[in-house]
Amino acid sequence: MSFHTNTTSRRSFLRLGGSVLALPFLETFAGAKASQAAPAKRMIFLGGGFGFTKDTFYPKKAGRFAEIGMTEGLAPLARHKNDITMVSNLTNHGATDPHGGSVSYLTGANVAGTPGKRFHNSISCDQLAAEHLGKDTRYSSLILSADEPDGGQNSGHGAGLSLAWDASGKPMPGINRPLDLYRQLFANPGDSRTELNDRLKKKQSILDLVRINGGNMKRTLSKSDQEKLDEYFTGVRQVEKGLERQAKWADIPKPKAPFDAPLEGLTGEKAIHLMYDMIIVALQTGMTNVVSYRQPVCSLLVGMGIKLKAHSLSHYGFSEPRIVASRERDKKCSALFAHFIDRLKEAKDSDGSRLFDNCIVSYGSNLRSGHELKNVPAIITGGGAKDIKHGRHVVLPEKDTPLANYWLTLMQQAGVKSDRFSHSTGIVPELLG
Incomplete structure (x- = not known):
C-alpha cells in the first residue's frame, strides 16, 4: 500500500506559537481507494482515571440523546450525539479495590489478588484483539500512556505501565510522550x-x-x-x-512525517490532542489496527489551571471548589473526545470511506465517581460495530452486568472469534439491533 505525504503543498498540521494546530486530514493520507480491499476493522480503547461527576455527567434516564438531551458533562459531545452510545450498569467484577486504578480495566482480573500470593493479572482485551486484528500490521497494537508526576499512582491509574497486559499477565510499557510516538511512527x-x-x-x-x-x-x-x-x-x-x-x-x-516533530515537554491537553491525531495517522496508514491509550489526568488539570490534585477531585462531595473543578474536568475530557471523533470522521480510509466507519472506539474509566467501583462509564462510537445502533443511553436491565461482557461484545463486533473473555457471562444483547 502506498501513502503519499506531500507536506509542502498539503499539510495536515501547522506550527503555531510553539504548539501544534491540527487541520482536517487530507486525501493524500488515504492512499489508493476503490481498488483496495475492504478496510480492516480497528479497535481503540481510551481510558481515563477517577471517573466523572455523578450529578452532572451521567444521564438520568435511558433513551435517545435527541429526546433526553445531553448532560452538562457530555455537552461538548452534542455534535456527535447520534454517533455515540453510553452504557450504564456495567461493573468490573475483578476490581475490588478503589485504589487499584485501571490495572484491571481491560483485563477483569482481581486487583486485590489472592491473600498471601503475588497479584497476577491476565491478558487485556486490546491484546487479545491484537492477536486477531494485528497479524499483518507493522505494530500488532499501539500502546500509549502518559508521563505523570507520580507514575500514575495518584492519577487514578494505579500500578501498571499502560492499560495493556500481555498473555502472561505482565504489564506492557506504553509510549508516554508525543515525541516518542512521532519517532516510532515516522521515518527517521x-x-x-x-x-x-x-x-x-x-x-x-x-x-x-x-x-x-x-x-x-x-x-x-x-x-x-x-x-x-x-x-x-x-x-x-x-x-x-x-x-x-x-x-x-x-x-x-515508514511514511514521512506530515508535520514537524512535537516539542520535547508537551503535556496535558496539547499532548492528548497530538496523541489523538497521531493515532489517526497510524490507523489511516495501516501501521496498526488496535490502539490503547491510558490518558493523563494530573497534567491535564495543571494545563487547565486547576491547582487541586487529581485524587482530591475524587473526594469532591463537600467542597464547592472541588465540585467545580471536577465538572470542568468532565467537560474538558468530553471536548477532547469530541475532537478525536471529529478527526475520525474527517480522515479517509483506504477505500475512500470515512475512517470513523471502520472503527470501534470505547471511552471510559475504571471508576464511576469518587471511589465507586460499580456502574462504570462506557461510551462507544465508530461505525465498525455494524450491529450497534448509536445515539442513545442504554441502561442495562441487570445491575452489575460484567464489564467483560461489554468487552466481549465489542471484540465480536470487530470480528474477533471468541466466546468468552475474563469473567464474562455472555455478550450485551441490549447493544445490538
Whole structure:
C-alpha cells in the first residue's frame, strides 16, 4: 500500500506559537481507494482515571440523546450525539479495590489478588484483539500512556505501565510522550536496513546471553523461583517476537512525517490532542489496527489551571471548589473526545470511506465517581460495530452486568472469534439491533 505525504503543498498540521494546530486530514493520507480491499476493522480503547461527576455527567434516564438531551458533562459531545452510545450498569467484577486504578480495566482480573500470593493479572482485551486484528500490521497494537508526576499512582491509574497486559499477565510499557510516538511512527535516519540489522543483532545477542545464564541458574532455584523465572522468559519471548516483527517490516519504509516533530515537554491537553491525531495517522496508514491509550489526568488539570490534585477531585462531595473543578474536568475530557471523533470522521480510509466507519472506539474509566467501583462509564462510537445502533443511553436491565461482557461484545463486533473473555457471562444483547 502506498501513502503519499506531500507536506509542502498539503499539510495536515501547522506550527503555531510553539504548539501544534491540527487541520482536517487530507486525501493524500488515504492512499489508493476503490481498488483496495475492504478496510480492516480497528479497535481503540481510551481510558481515563477517577471517573466523572455523578450529578452532572451521567444521564438520568435511558433513551435517545435527541429526546433526553445531553448532560452538562457530555455537552461538548452534542455534535456527535447520534454517533455515540453510553452504557450504564456495567461493573468490573475483578476490581475490588478503589485504589487499584485501571490495572484491571481491560483485563477483569482481581486487583486485590489472592491473600498471601503475588497479584497476577491476565491478558487485556486490546491484546487479545491484537492477536486477531494485528497479524499483518507493522505494530500488532499501539500502546500509549502518559508521563505523570507520580507514575500514575495518584492519577487514578494505579500500578501498571499502560492499560495493556500481555498473555502472561505482565504489564506492557506504553509510549508516554508525543515525541516518542512521532519517532516510532515516522521515518527517521536510524531506520536504514543496515542500522536496523545492527540493532536487532545486538538485542538478540543480549537475549541469547540472558537465556544461557538463566538456563544454568534455573537448576539451582526453588520451585517458586523457577516459576518466576519462567514468567520472566515468557517476557523475553515477547521481546523476541517484537524483534521478529521489526525484521519482517525492515524493508517496508515508514511514511514521512506530515508535520514537524512535537516539542520535547508537551503535556496535558496539547499532548492528548497530538496523541489523538497521531493515532489517526497510524490507523489511516495501516501501521496498526488496535490502539490503547491510558490518558493523563494530573497534567491535564495543571494545563487547565486547576491547582487541586487529581485524587482530591475524587473526594469532591463537600467542597464547592472541588465540585467545580471536577465538572470542568468532565467537560474538558468530553471536548477532547469530541475532537478525536471529529478527526475520525474527517480522515479517509483506504477505500475512500470515512475512517470513523471502520472503527470501534470505547471511552471510559475504571471508576464511576469518587471511589465507586460499580456502574462504570462506557461510551462507544465508530461505525465498525455494524450491529450497534448509536445515539442513545442504554441502561442495562441487570445491575452489575460484567464489564467483560461489554468487552466481549465489542471484540465480536470487530470480528474477533471468541466466546468468552475474563469473567464474562455472555455478550450485551441490549447493544445490538
